[in-house]
Amino acid sequence: MSAQKDANFATQCIHGGQDPDPLTGSVMTPIYQTSTYAQEEPGKHKGYEYARTGNPTRDALQRNLAAIEKGEQAICFSSGLAAMDNVLKLLQPGDEVLASDDLYGGSYRLLTAVFGPFGIKSRFIDMRDPANVEKEISAATKMLWIETPTNPMLNIVDIAALTKIAAERQLLSVVDNTFASPYLQQPLTMGADLVLHSATKYLGGHSDVVMGAVITRNEDLAKRLYYLQNAAGAVPGPQDCFLVLRGIKTLHLRVQRACENARKIVEVLQKNDLVANIYYPGLPDHPRHEVAKRQMRDFGAMISFDLKEDTLAAATQVMKHTKLFTLAESLGGVESLVGHPASMTHASIPREQRLSVGLTDSLIRLSVGVEDADDLVKDLEQALAAAVQQPA
């Protein structure tokens, strides 16, 4: 049976929002692969009319997401950016968004290139210091767009401090919780109005689905987002909803293991002579380590580091030689990935601007998976060694 509201996190992952199928007793939520539903007479039906408006597999996932983020309602969309697109449709022309200056590239593009021409202005500011955020708020500001940890510099933003400011100034606070997952932090419990996920990452967890979600406790915001989900129509398909529901059943196990692996990899990188800087919130000398400790259960499985030989060629050599770490965009799957932000996800940002935030030419980003830590460590060590022996 569906878990009670006070059940703990692992129980919610597995049971939250899901009851055996009423028709057959099927323990797993079936994939209701249909576009429409039979009606007995006009307007008399079992609660479902058309699948853009509602689908039982999607409903189960939405209840589950609400449970694991400690929200009341969740609304799913066909991708993380579709979820963001609909959140931004809560605004009016003339409104302004204040967003983190270290932001997912696609979020930056949506804010500037898509919503800019519709009269929604965005400014990108350093959110690490809450006083700086307070200072930047203008009469037009209506929304704070918070990402933490950030990509790829793994900066930490104090969620409770910023949502408090947002509430005092009557701004909507939105936290993109993709990098942490609800296993590590639950922003609604820290005062956020909306939590956003690219379910493509940790929630799905197996690199086989693209999806997004928004979770809230606010009835009015939920109503408006359900309205937009149906009216704008960026809904996920039932098979994808099934895959994310299944992924979430092991979310706590996967993220916990990935965090343990990340810790072991950081220890090895610290001892490696070729490595210059390591960006990982679990290090005591990370500038916001104390905030991370307070608001996160563990420090995540994303690590960035750069090389003493700070060139694209040196980084390329490392990435060419990893065998287990696959060179690919994305993150949060069971398999470990390696990426090069300067040439991949952040290539569109001018070099000077990149360098000013520490995103150097040799910066390498790891999404640590759940393989055996010893194998991951060995793979990285041999790739670093091979890179020195064969300079480009």
Ligand SMILES: *Cc1c(COP(=O)(O)O)cnc(C)c1O
């Ligand atoms: C991937 C990602 C998104 C976008 O999600 P899609 O599912 O790819 O549309 C948004 N925010 C963050 C932090 C992401 O990593």
